Amino acid sequence: xxxxxxxxxxxxxxxxxxxxxxxxxxxxxxxxxxxxxxxxxxxxxxxxxxxxxxxxxxxxxxxxxxxxxxxxxxxxxxxxxxxxxxxxxxxxxxxxxxxxxxxxxxxxxxxxxxxxxxxxxxxxxxxxxxxxxxxxxxxxxxxxxxxxxxxxxxxxxxxxxxxxxxxxxxxxxxxxxxxxxxxxxxxxxxxxxxxxxxxxxxxxxxxxxxxxxxxxxxxxxxxxxxxxxxxxxxxxxxxxxxxxxxxxxxxxxxxxxxxxxxxxxxxxxxxxxxxxxxxxxxxxxxxxxxxxxxxxxxxxxxxxxxxxxxxxxxxxxxxxxxxxxxxxxxxxxxxxxxxxxxxxxxxxxxxxxxxxxxxxxxxxxxxxxxxxxxxxxxxxxxxxxxxxxxxxxxxxxxxxxxxxxxxxxxxxxxxxxxxxxxxxxxxx
Numbered sequence: 356x357x358x359x360x361x362x363x364x365x366x367x368x369x370x371x372x373x374x375x376x377x378x379x380x381x382x383x384x385x386x387x388x389x390x391x392x393x394x395x396x397x398x399x400x401x402x403x404x405x406x407x408x409x410x411x412x413x414x415x416x417x418x419x420x421x422x423x424x425x426x427x428x429x430x431x432x433x434x435x436x437x438x439x440x441x442x443x444x445x446x447x448x449x450x451x452x453x454x455x456x457x458x459x460x461x462x463x464x465x466x467x468x469x470x471x472x473x474x475x476x477x478x479x480x481x482x483x484x485x486x487x488x489x490x491x492x493x494x495x496x497x498x499x500x501x502x503x504x505x506x507x508x509x510x511x512x513x514x515x516x517x518x519x520x521x522x523x524x525x526x527x528x529x530x531x532x533x534x535x536x537x538x539x540x541x542x543x544x545x546x547x548x549x550x551x552x553x554x555x556x557x558x559x560x561x562x563x564x565x566x567x568x569x570x571x572x573x574x575x576x577x578x579x580x581x582x583x584x585x586x587x588x589x590x591x592x593x594x595x596x597x598x599x600x601x602x603x604x605x606x607x608x609x610x611x612x613x614x615x616x617x618x619x620x621x622x623x624x625x626x627x628x629x630x631x632x633x634x635x636x637x638x639x640x641x642x643x644x645x646x647x648x649x650x651x652x653x654x655x656x657x658x659x660x661x662x663x664x665x666x667x668x669x670x671x672x673x674x675x676x677x678x679x680x681x682x683x684x685x686x687x688x689x690x691x692x693x694x695x696x697x698x699x700x701x702x703x704x705x706x707x708x709x710x711x712x713x714x715x716x717x718x719x720x721x722x723x724x725x726x727x728x729x730x731x732x733x734x735x736x737x738x739x740x741x742x743x744x745x746x747x748x749x750x751x752x753x754x755x756x757x758x759x760x761x762x763x764x765x766x767x768x769x770x771x772x773x774x775x776x777x778x779x780x781x782x783x
Contacts, residue, residue: 356441356476356478356510356544357544357547359441360441360442360551363386363387363388363551365441365548366388366390366439366440367380367383367389367390367440367441367548368392368393368444368469368472369383369391369392369393370393370437370444370447370465370468370469371393371394371446371448372392372393372394372400372446373410373446373448374412374520374523374622374689375446375482375516375523376392376446376482377392377403377408377410377415377419378412378418378518378524378527379446379482379516380392380422380444381415381419381428382527382528382552383444383551383552384427384428385418385427385552388551389427390422390427391431393430393431393434393436393468394430394431395432396432397432399430400431403419403423403428404423406419407419410688411687411715412520412521412523412524413522413524414524418524434468434471434472437468437472438474439472439473440472440477441476441477442477442478442480443469443472445465445466445469445479445483446516447461447462447465447483448461448483448622449484449485449630450622450626451626456629456633457486457626457629459485459486461483462481462483462485462493463493463496466479466493466496469497470500470501473497475503475508475509476509476510477510478510478512478541478544479497479509479511480513480514480545481493481511481512481513482515484515484516484569484570484573484626484627484630486566486570486634487566487567487631487634488634489566490511490513490535490537490562490565491537491563493511505537505538506537506538510536510540510541510544511541511562512534512536512537512541512542512544512562513534513565513566514533514534514535515566517530517532517533517569518530520621520684521685521687527552527553528552528553528554528555531557531558532549532553532555532557533557533558533559533565533569534549534557534558534559534560535559535560535561535562535563535564536561536562537561539559542559543559567631569627570627570630570631573623573624573627573628574631574642574645576613577619577627577645578641579611580614580615580616580624580645581644582613583597583612583615584615584652584655586600586612586615587615587779587781590780595782597780598614598764598779601614615652616694616763616764616778617652617656617695617698617736617763618649618652618697618698618762619649619652619692619694620683620684620691620692620695621691625646625692628646629646652694652778653694653697653698653701654701656698656734656736656760656778657698657701659776659778660702660732660758660760661705664732664758667756667758669731669756669758671705671706672705672706672707673731674706674732674756675706675707675729675731676710676731676733677712677726677727677732678710678711678712678726678734679713679723679726679734679736679737679739679742680712680713680735680737680739680763681696681717681737682713682715682716682737682739683737684738685737685738685740686740688713688716693737695736698734698736710726711726712725712726714741715739723750724750724753727754728754729753729754730754730755731756732756732758732759734760735759735760735761735763735765738763738764738765743765747759747766747770747773748771751772757773757774758773759773759774759775760775761775761776761777761778763778764780
């Protein structure tokens with residue numbers, strides 16, 4: 356196996372061609388490996404094989420076209436096409452159920468597919484974010500399905516993705532990577548494979564340590580954001596701008612406070628703290644409290660909106676509200692766990708109409724102007740670059756009532772003629 360990896364002759368199957376799987380497949384293909392991408396959505400398979408990406412990401416169209424035209428990347432929805440590969444990279448979602456427990460059915464289905472296709476000595480890498488001990492459990496499942504022995508007849512590794520939408524290809528190359536193997540040899544094989552394109556530092560450990568590290572990273576960020584959101588609550592009480600305060604506090608060499616906002620979205624931060632705690636016999640409160648605070652932010656933003664409507668004597672049931680942004684993150688089309696959607700769900704039924712516009716996702720309106728025409732309030736829910744240069748004095752002339760709610764600190768200086776409220780902007 357190691358010789359095949361080092362000579363670039365190892366054949367790779369990537370299971371799941373979403374926001375992580377497709378870029379990963381592209382990177383391996385452009386590094387010279389023959390890659391088969393397995394995806395159950397046939398429309399996605401068709402698009403990829405025609406050289407067109409189904410997700411928005413800088414550089415992806417050019418890199419995908421190069422991978423496909425070279426003959427190194429082909430997508431399929433037929434599991435027979437991934438039989439007998441040397442390495443399998445699993446990049447499927449691990450969402451939460453309604454009760455906030457992990458739904459590992461996608462991962463288990465992917466592992467079963469791999470078990471039915473793999474050969475002796477295959478390397479299986481799980482990139483999906485999973486609860487602690489999951490990789491070991493999946494290795495046991497493969498043993499039961501194939502009769503192979505983990506660590507002897509096949510190699511199993513957890514290698515969590517560590518990228519941010521909008522920077523995926525750069526971070527795939529330059530970010531450090533962790534390879535958690537069920538055996539040291541497994542981790543070494545995965546490290547050798549990824550070294551075909553990774554230039555950042557690499558670290559080898561056990562699969563469970565790797566799983567916990569990934570969850571700790573995002574839990575740290577989630578707790579930090581919750582603290583920033585509490586600071587924002589206090590800023591409204593004290594009549595100050597929390598962003599000015601945070602900027603000054605962060606001049607301390609050992610302080611790095613994150614930014615508050617309408618909420619926390621994406622496929623990692625809202626989920627990973629729950630995954631970290633799920634197998635634990637006991638937790639101690641801080642992590643769950645942080646999650647509750649961050650989940651409450653769309654409702655806090657709703658309170659700002661309804662306070663503004665009351666100040667200008669606009670009955671909420673008559674109000675037309677334009678929500679700018681549907682993605683959870685600026686300059687992305689990713690709406691997974693987006694606080695914008697949670698905010699819309701919170702106000703729908705309490706206002707006359709909700710209009711939406713997002714330059715990457717779409718929405719009910721075709722432009723900012725269409726969304727704001729005869730609207731009573733605009734709510735910025737995503738920090739798209741395009742929203743930072745809007746001419747609010749001009750747009751305000753289209754509106755019936757000039758209310759502007761900034762949930763993402765996009766507007767530095769409140770425009771004249773508007774009733775402005777922003778998360779953490781307690782001075783207004």
